Amino acid sequence: MKQVHEVHFITELFGKYDGSSLQSYLEAGGFKPLQQLLAGGSEKILKEIDESGLQGRGGAAYPTGRKLRQFLSEKAPRKFVVCNADEGEPGTFKDRELLRRNIYQVIEGMIITAVCTQAGEGIIYVREEYTNIHDHIEQAIESCYQHNYLGKNILGSGFSFELRLFSGAGSYVCGEGFAMCESMEGKSGRPRTKPPYVKQAGFLNLPTLVINTETLSAIVSIIRHGAHEFRKYGTAESPGTKLISVSGKVERPGVYEIPFGLTINEIVNGLAGGMKNGKKGNFVQIGGASGGILPARLWDTKYTYEDFSRAGMSVGSGAIVVADTETKLLDYLKVVQDFFNHESCGKCTPCREGNRQLRIIFDKIAAGTATAEDFYRMEIVLDVMGSTSLCGSGKTEVVPFNTAIKYFPEEFAVFAEFEKRAVI
Amino acid sequence: MSKELELLTDQVCAGYGYDPVNLLPILQEIQQRSEGNYISEEAARIIARKLNITESRVYDVVTYFSALSAVPRGDVIVQICNSTTCSICDNRELVTWFEDELGVKVGETTPDNKFTLIYTHCIGACDIAPAVRINHDVYGGLTREKVRELVASYRAKEAVK
Structure with a gap:
């Protein structure tokens, strides 16, 4: 196997400055991209983002340039940019590192996004589980206010932007745009029906752009170095770099920035030090x-x-959870199912009831009483959930089960065995 | 008690302009400052009145979010992660260590109301799995001995209070 190294495009400033000091961020070249924007106008910046081919890093992979332009065309007296730092996908912790080690770049990304889309207010939505870094984030916001990177008339540009932190309260579904808006409005985090979309009528029914922490960080690095530098990494369809969170049974779990196109083998056995x-x-x-x-x-x-698309899956949040042969697939799927059973918001029937049915089936599997009929029922439930759930959570929840059935049919053959035994 | 609660609730709600949009931070702050680390039925009723919203909305929100509780809990919440990575990395041993040290099972509160031991879903500490969160701090790479020391240090902190 060829030697693999991580790259440092988005994470360029990790460890290069004292993550909690605005002064040292400035000395490391921080806020130059913002100056570039204020001097050269937003069209030039939007064009750069278009050319970079950057796709939303929260999981949906929507082209960021297009997303920003669409939001720019929404006109309203109040518009919100929300940094999605509600990193709730199990196995994911890369936004945690961006917030801890380079919070100023996240804030700069928000200011740039706000200027480019003419939004006057911003919120960093951080999950409650990261309460131990809330102070660190709020101090950085405070420093930016003190030095007029936030607030009225930023650096004399005539543009104003107000930014604050909002703490989630422990809910996976709140990572979805509408559920996030609901929770910021003091309600349970349950998604709304589309349309209208979040960008049209999100927080307080006003235009809201929900954008991932990593995407914001990437925007800054792309402006700093140019789209062509970003595109030197990756493939034609997946340009650039990606932050991945590797965990589980590897020697060196952690966050790595990789160019798209490495193989899972190179990641597991190269970067993460092997099994x-x-x-x-x-x-x-x-x-x-x-x-x-x-x-x-x-x-x-x-x-x-x-x-990944060809393999029936997606990049998602960038998590890679590695299991060795000591972990039984069906036991693992039960853990996954428990998670969704707990986190399903209960609003739409397919996800709520589907999870209940899956739980019954997985309990039977664990007890050794599942039959072939249960397996067929599982396939039907998955089909209905995947095609009719209200939000992305219910729709994508079926992916682990469907891919497990596809790649490990022998694990599920056991159902037929139970059936035979029952007949005898 | 009721008067104290009324006072606390009013103080917190006033800080947020009595605006129900701020229900989440209001509940988080009141819970943190309340005996029993939870939102009691009485507190929920007062909050609803102050914000001019229904009690059922307050109850819905309190029971929806995992960081909020409608039942009394210990001052120290020990949360053991049982999501994907931590289950692969065998969190069962960790559970036994904490159960032994605290003398309660998962889901229970110690008789002195100091510690509540529960499971949590992913806390974003998979790089140090199996991970545990004690109030706001996160720990990984624990051993039997380290769990003993950790619990002792929280006991000592609680005793000072």
């Missing part, structure tokens, strides 16, 4: 609890949007 204690790889789950299960025999699959 822990030299054990045999079993599968990885890609992109969070709602991500696909990829067996070890397919670890030469490339980490790109297009390759």
Whole structure:
């Protein structure tokens, strides 16, 4: 295997400055991209983002340039930019590192986005589980206010932007745009029906742009170095770099910035130091609890949007959870199912009732009483959930189960065995 | 008690301009400053009145979010992650260690009302799995001995209060 290294495009300033000091961020070249924007106008910047081919890093992979232009065309007296730092997909912790080690770049990304889309107010929505870094974020916001990077008439540009932190209260679904808006309005985080879309009528029914922490950070780096530098990494369809969170049975779990196109093998056995204690790889789950299960025999699959799409999964949140052969697939799927059973918001019937049915089936599997009929029922439930759930959570929840059935049919053959035994 | 609660609620709600949009931060702050680390039925009723919203909305929000509680809990909440990575990395041992040290099972509160031991979903500490969150701090790479020391240090902090 060729030697693999992580790259430092978005994470360029990690460790290069004291993450909590605005002064040292400035000395490291911070806020130059904003100055560039204020001097040269937003069209030039939007064009740069278009050319970079950057796609939303929260999981939906929508072209960021297009997203910003669409939001720019929404006209209202109040518009909000919300940084989605509600990193709730199990196995994901890369936004945590961006917030901890380079919060000023996240804030700069928000200011740039706000100027480009003519939004006057911003909110960093941080998950409650990250309460231990809330103070750090609020201090950075405060420093930016003190030095007029935030507030009225930023750096004499005539543009004003107010920014604050909002703490979630522990809910996976709140990572979805509408659910996030609901929770910021003092309600339970349940998604709304579309249309209208969040960009048209989100927080307080006003135009709201919900954008991922990593996407915001990437915008700043792209302006700093130019779209062409970003495109030197990755593939034609998946340009640039991606922050991944590698965890589970590897020697060196952690956050790595990779160019798109490395294989899972290169990530697991190269970057992450190989399987822990030299054990045999079993599968990885890609992109969070709602991500696909990829067996070890397919670890030469490339980490790109297009390759994953062909394999029936997606990049998702950038999580890679690595399991060795000591983890039984069905036990693992039960953990995944427990998670969704707990986190389903209960608003739409397919997700709420589907999860209840899946729980019954997985309990039977654990008890050794599942039959072939249960397996067929599981397939029907998954089909209905995936095609009729209200929000992305219910729709994508079926991915781990469907990919597990696709790649590990032998694990499910056991149902037929139960059936035979029952007949005898 | 009722008067104290009324006072606390009014103080917190006033800080947020009595605007129900701020229900989440209001509830989080009142819970943190309340005996039993929860939103009691009485507190929910007062909050609803102050913000001019229904009690059922307050109850809905309190029971929806996992950081809010409608039942009394210990001052120290020990949350053991049971999501994907932590289950792969065998969190069961960690559970036994905490159960032994605290003398309660998962889901229970110690008789002195100091500690509540519960499961949590992913807390974003998968790089140090299996992970545990104690109030706002997160720990990983624990051993039997470290769990003993950790619990002792929280006991000592509670004793000072």
